[in-house]
Amino acid sequence: xxxxxxxxxxxxxxxxxxxxxxxxxxxxxxxxxxxxxxxxxxxxxxxxxxxxxxxxxxxxxxxxxxxxxxxxxxxxxxxxxxxxxxxxxxxxxxxxxxxxxxxxxxxxxxxxxxxxxxxxxxxxxxxxxxxxxx
Numbered sequence: 001x002x003x004x005x006x007x008x009x010x011x012x013x014x015x016x017x018x019x020x021x022x023x024x025x026x027x028x029x030x031x032x033x034x035x036x037x038x039x040x041x042x043x044x045x046x047x048x049x050x051x052x053x054x055x056x057x058x059x060x061x062x063x064x065x066x067x068x069x070x071x072x073x074x075x076x077x078x079x080x081x082x083x084x085x086x087x088x089x090x091x092x093x094x095x096x097x098x099x100x101x102x103x104x105x106x107x108x109x110x111x112x113x114x115x116x117x118x119x120x121x122x123x124x125x126x127x128x129x130x131x132x133x134x
Contacts, residue, residue: 038067045070080105
């Protein structure tokens with residue numbers, strides 16, 4: 001049998017309070033409760049990175065930054081969808097709100113294959129038949 005390689009999973013980054021000006025700016029931007037914490041589980045992000053590239057060498061700091069950036073993106077996406085829900089005054093977001101944001105805002109254009117606008121099956125089949133006839 002060949003040698004087995006073990007990879008370590010990242011541990012959540014811990015915040016330290018040494019009073020430096022960078023730390024103060026960070027705490028002003030993130031707030032005391034969010035400093036050094038992630039809402040998404042870092043171990044799952046680490047696993048996703050390593051399922052894509054088994055040879056990837058990642059540090060805890062890089063996994064933390066990827067996780068935090070993902071959280072920020074998802075928060076902004078949800079906020080935009082909530083603002084874009086139109087005249088509906090519901091407190092919940094639905095798929096059509098997310099799909100509307102993806103189709104109407106250029107910043108989310110890359111998600112168009114993953115969050116497409118819903119169409120009726122009959123309309124899709126008619127469109128497909130029209131393309132085949134052309």
